[in-house]
Amino acid sequence: MTGVAAVALPAVAGAHPGHRASDMIIVNTLGGLGNPNELPDGPDTGTGVDGTGRGGIEQRVIDDARASGLTAVNVTLGYVAGDMEPFEYSVREIGIWDARLRQRPHDLLKVLNAADILRAKAENKIGIIYGFQNAAMMGDDASRADIFADLGVRVIQLTYNPGNQLGDGSMAPENLGITPFGREVIERLNADRVIVDLSHSGERTCLEAAAHSRQPISINHTGCRALVDLPRNKTDEELRLVASKGGFVGIYFMPFLDPQSRATADDVVAHIDHAVNVCGEDHVGIGTDGGTTGIDDMAAYRARIAKQIADRRAAGIGAIGENPDTVPFVLDLNGPTQFHKLADLLRQRGYTENRIEKIMGLNFINYAREIWGA
Amino acid sequence: MTGVAAVALPAVAGAHPGHRASDMIIVNTLGGLGNPNELPDGPDTGTGVDGTGRGGIEQRVIDDARASGLTAVNVTLGYVAGDMEPFEYSVREIGIWDARLRQRPHDLLKVLNAADILRAKAENKIGIIYGFQNAAMMGDDASRADIFADLGVRVIQLTYNPGNQLGDGSMAPENLGITPFGREVIERLNADRVIVDLSHSGERTCLEAAAHSRQPISINHTGCRALVDLPRNKTDEELRLVASKGGFVGIYFMPFLDPQSRATADDVVAHIDHAVNVCGEDHVGIGTDGGTTGIDDMAAYRARIAKQIADRRAAGIGAIGENPDTVPFVLDLNGPTQFHKLADLLRQRGYTENRIEKIMGLNFINYAREIWGA
Numbered sequence: 136m137t138g139v140a141a142v143a144l145p146a147v148a149g150a151h152p153g154h155r156a157s158d159m160i161i162v163n164t165l166g167g168l169g170n171p172n173e174l175p176d177g178p179d180t181g182t183g184v185d186g187t188g189r190g191g192i193e194q195r196v197i198d199d200a201r202a203s204g205l206t207a208v209n210v211t212l213g214y215v216a217g218d219m220e221p222f223e224y225s226v227r228e229i230g231i232w233d234a235r236l237r238q239r240p241h242d243l244l245k246v247l248n249a250a251d252i253l254r255a256k257a258e259n260k261i262g263i264i265y266g267f268q269n270a271a272m273m274g275d276d277a278s279r280a281d282i283f284a285d286l287g288v289r290v291i292q293l294t295y296n297p298g299n300q301l302g303d304g305s306m307a308p309e310n311l312g313i314t315p316f317g318r319e320v321i322e323r324l325n326a327d328r329v330i331v332d333l334s335h336s337g338e339r340t341c342l343e344a345a346a347h348s349r350q351p352i353s354i355n356h357t358g359c360r361a362l363v364d365l366p367r368n369k370t371d372e373e374l375r376l377v378a379s380k381g382g383f384v385g386i387y388f389m390p391f392l393d394p395q396s397r398a399t400a401d402d403v404v405a406h407i408d409h410a411v412n413v414c415g416e417d418h419v420g421i422g423t424d425g426g427t428t429g430i431d432d433m434a435a436y437r438a439r440i441a442k443q444i445a446d447r448r449a450a451g452i453g454a455i456g457e458n459p460d461t462v463p464f465v466l467d468l469n470g471p472t473q474f475h476k477l478a479d480l481l482r483q484r485g486y487t488e489n490r491i492e493k494i495m496g497l498n499f500i501n502y503a504r505e506i507w508g509a
Numbered sequence: 510m511t512g513v514a515a516v517a518l519p520a521v522a523g524a525h526p527g528h529r530a531s532d533m534i535i536v537n538t539l540g541g542l543g544n545p546n547e548l549p550d551g552p553d554t555g556t557g558v559d560g561t562g563r564g565g566i567e568q569r570v571i572d573d574a575r576a577s578g579l580t581a582v583n584v585t586l587g588y589v590a591g592d593m594e595p596f597e598y599s600v601r602e603i604g605i606w607d608a609r610l611r612q613r614p615h616d617l618l619k620v621l622n623a624a625d626i627l628r629a630k631a632e633n634k635i636g637i638i639y640g641f642q643n644a645a646m647m648g649d650d651a652s653r654a655d656i657f658a659d660l661g662v663r664v665i666q667l668t669y670n671p672g673n674q675l676g677d678g679s680m681a682p683e684n685l686g687i688t689p690f691g692r693e694v695i696e697r698l699n700a701d702r703v704i705v706d707l708s709h710s711g712e713r714t715c716l717e718a719a720a721h722s723r724q725p726i727s728i729n730h731t732g733c734r735a736l737v738d739l740p741r742n743k744t745d746e747e748l749r750l751v752a753s754k755g756g757f758v759g760i761y762f763m764p765f766l767d768p769q770s771r772a773t774a775d776d777v778v779a780h781i782d783h784a785v786n787v788c789g790e791d792h793v794g795i796g797t798d799g800g801t802t803g804i805d806d807m808a809a810y811r812a813r814i815a816k817q818i819a820d821r822r823a824a825g826i827g828a829i830g831e832n833p834d835t836v837p838f839v840l841d842l843n844g845p846t847q848f849h850k851l852a853d854l855l856r857q858r859g860y861t862e863n864r865i866e867k868i869m870g871l872n873f874i875n876y877a878r879e880i881w882g883a
Contacts, residue, residue, distance in 0.1 A: 189655060223656075226600050230659025237621065247611065281563060282597075285604025286660075 160256050160496035161474050163208040164385035165266065165334065165356035165422035170196050172431045189231050191238045196428050200261050202471040203427040206496060207252045207262030209290050209355060214272050216295055216452040221272035222279065229265065229286050236263060245287055249504035252496075266290035266355075268335065270320060271299045277316070277323040284327035289507060290355065291324055292332040293317060293344060296367075296454050302340035305366040306454055312343040325350050330506050333377070334422075337366075341373045350506055351382035356422035358392045359409045365391045365456040371413050378414030383502040385422025386410055388465040388473065391454070396461040400468040404480050407494060416490050420499045421477070425463065429470025437462065534630050534870035535848050537582040538759035539640065539708065539730035539796035544570050546805050563605050565612045570802050574635050576845040577801040580870060581626045581636030583664050583729060588646050590669055590826040595646035596653065603639065603660050610637060619661055623878035626870075640664035640729075642709065644694060645673045651690070651697040658701035663881060664729065665698055666706040667691060667718060670741075670828050676714035679740040680828055686717040699724050704880050707751070708796075711740075715747045724880055725755035730796035732766045733783045739765045739830045745787050752788030757876040759796025760784055762839040762847065765828070770835040774842040778854050781868060790864050794873045795851070799837065803844025811836065 170193060200208075212232050213225030236243045244255045246262040255262030265288045273279045283291065293299075298307035301317030313321070321344060324331050331352045333341040345352050354377055358368035368391055374384055386406045390396035410419045430436045440462055447453035457463075468476060474495065481491050544567060574582075586606050587599030610617045618629045620636040629636030639662045647653045657665065667673075672681035675691030687695070695718060698705050705726045707715040719726050728751055732742035742765055748758055760780045764770035784793045804810045814836055821827035831837075842850060848869065855865050 189659070222597065223653075226660075227656045230656045233661070234659040279597075282601045282604045285563070285608040286600075287607070 159204060159474075159478070159492055160206045160252065160500065161204050162206055162252060162262075162420065162496035162499045163423050163427075164353070164383070164420050164499050165211070165268075165387070165424055166208040167210055167426040168192055168196055168200060168208060168261070168263070169426050170428050171426060171436065172428070189234070192235055192243070196426070197239065197242045197261070199428040199471045200426075201259070204474050205261055205427055206256045207246055207264060209264040209266040209422070211266055211268045213267045213269070213288075215268045216297075216450065221269070222274060225267065225272040225283070226286075229283075229288065232263065232265060233287075246289065247287055248507045248509060249500050250509055252500055252503070264289050266292070266330075266332070268292045269295040269299065270301050271295075273301070273316075273320055275300065275316065277319040280320060280323040280327050280329065284324075284329050288329065289503075290330040290332050290353070292334050292336075292355075293320070294336045294340065296335055296452055298337070302344065303337035304340075305335055305337055306452075307337055310337045310339050312339040313347060317344070318347050321348050324348075328506055328508065330355075330503070333373075335367065338370055338373060341369065342376060345373070345376045345380060345382065348380075351380045351502065352377055353383040353385070353502065355383065355385040355420075356387040356389070356424045357384065358387060358389065358406045359413070361413075362406055362409055363392060363394050365394075365454070367391045367454045367456065374410060374413045378418040381502070381505065382418065383420060383499055384410050384414055384418055385420045385499070388421075388423040388425055388468050389463060390461045390465075391456045392465070396456045396458050398465045400465060400476060400480055403465055403468055403477060404484055407481070408484065411490075411494075416493055417498055417501070419494055420496065421474075421494065423464070423473070425469070427471055427473065533578060533848075533852070533866055534580045534626065534874065535578050536580055536626060536636075536794065536870035536873045537797050537801075538727070538757070538794050538873050539585070539642075539761070539798055540582045541584055541800040542566055542570055542574060542582060542635070542637070543800050544802050545800060545810065546802070563608070566609055566617070570800070571613065571616045571635070573802040573845045574800075575633070578848050579635055579801055580630045581620055581638055583638040583640040583796070585640055585642045587641045587643070587662075589642045590671075590824065595643070596648060599641065599646040599657070600660075603657075603662065606637065606639060607661075620663065621661055622881045622883060623874050624883055626874050626877070638663050640666070640704075640706070642666045643669040643673065644675050645669075647675070647690075647694055649674070649690065651693040654694060654697040654701050654703065658698075658703050662703065663877075664704040664706050664727070666708050666710075666729075667694070668710045668714065670709055670826055672711070676718065677711035678714075679709055679711055680826075681711055684711045684713050686713040687721060691718070692721050695722050698722075702880055702882065704729075704877070707747075709741065712744055712747060715743065716750060719747070719750045719754060719756065722754075725757070725876065726751055727757040727759070727876065729757065729759040729794075730761040730763070730798045731758065732761060732763065732780045733787070735787075736780055736783055737766060737768050739768075739828070741765045741828045741830065748784060748787045752792040755876070755879065756792065757794060757873055758784050758788055758792055759794045759873070762795075762797040762799055762842050763837060764835045764839075765830045766839070770830045770832050772839045774839055774850060774854055777839055777842055777851060778858055781855070782858065785864075785868075790867055791872055791875070793868055794870065795848075795868065797838070797847070799843070801845055801847065 212228040214221035244260040246264045252262050270293050293301045294304040296304040296306040302313040303311045334356045360368040360370045392398035392402040441459040586602040588595035618634040620638045626636050644667050667675045668678040670678040670680040676687040677685045708730045734742040734744045766772035766776040815833040818831050
């Protein structure tokens, strides 16, 4: 595996030159570029991150992302849950994002390999990584992986919370493992050099996928089950196996980091710390599961989220720990300051600048280089 | 409509600086970038132009295209005929072409608007225009036009030779007109600023589409029925209506230009001349329906083509005039010299340089600017 030293930090002036974090490469390995103050203008993808629909990304969202120091983000597109036909819906969303990127050539850049993340930093753009959070759109044909790889999808998570034809999700009670078709898809994703992600999966599915994949896998947005026993958090066995094979683990800024689903920034630090202890400091990063634009009216937002969580529960796609009073982020680690603040907290925890830079982005770049190429 | 004078020819050195044609902008409004000496490595799309399959474009093909002076070409991708599921097959081929373009960033450029053709010329690249030769992949949902527009498809021909859910093709005996769904698709393509093309259609379908479309339509590869009475050639009424509304007509280098299906370069000139007389010199161009790489072994090639034509006839997708001894191009207007030679023949016919430049590419650029934007 390529050493961290191989990542050259381009010399660029950040938006906040006085602040150390804005010189960093920051990769949100699962997040969004949406405005949480607006209702989605398309069907809810079930991710709790972006609404979709054919339209551009507003200036405020771009400005907030830049102010946050974000270099690249794995945005969720394509089918996650719902009544849509998964294949067509996923293709449609790829088109929508392609059009969004074309509309903002000076702000956004499609990330197809690891070097594109460095290029985004050098050109002061936000790198957009296309990722799926469900592989249901494969249907019964693993060769569809080729289609999505060719169209630029670079991360494919095998299951969402329920099970699918590839394996079991975190909320599938049987905790079955990866299916024969799931193995076939993994092999095809390996051949296509697409990241195989096991966030949201059941434990057995994750362990079997990590063992079967000939390329290291990722769990790009998770917490640690050893700290909080909720199904969306990964066990030490999963974290250890993934890291031991050269994989990547991103810690989310999600309520599941706290047993009462009221996570704070300190919980994020605690889960990062645990993951570093289990995985080693070269295999941990951040995949917040959120965007970088803050909430203007928290009361209105809470009301909307309560309804969304009830809908998700009714549809059988919610996870344990999603309660009506739960907001899908960490209250004191939100909006454009979140990455700077996290870096400061890690400093207070005694982390070196080198380790902080690895966690904020360099670990993911080194991992991605293994899969996507330089 | 923007005048031809608005097209500024970028000052670039062509591959053959001594030859006038290599300074021209040459747009093949329907063609290919394949090697006719090789069997297609994927299923035959039925276009007689390219084989498809996941793989790059070989160097010889690029070299021949550059040597020919080609600036941009509308390549056929997606479903044309056969047992494949039209939507998925079309999406798959878009991915294949996206990957091909990524593999050759210094040779190829995806054309999304009219300015991209000028950019291709300035950067000495071949502009690739994504086009369909059948709209069967719309299924029963006109909003699929949005998907293809977002993914970069810029030309959609409504029917191939048989009829489909949008209208009748040139070989559909009933000569029915455009269907209600066909009208809906035209409206959506207009909204998406995708060129509506009526090559291969039946006469009534073409006339009704030209009347219904609020943007001018194209017939990007055809001959003139007034000269040769074959169904793939367009009547003067069709040519006149399309041109009178500001549309575009491309003349092909195909056997149908001759009643015995043995067309020569002189036939191409005669059909261009007729089209100019009917449409005016601002509305005619060339859409050869072929590539720019020549045939190495004509006997072997003829044997393969005879089989392909028999297969097409058996499948009911061939057109009258496709005979077993017919080759799908003009024998003396083939390979890398074809455009230079045509320009010379037009000069001999007494055409001015200005008119020749319009026909070789500028007319299409001005038309495309109306539809795609500058």
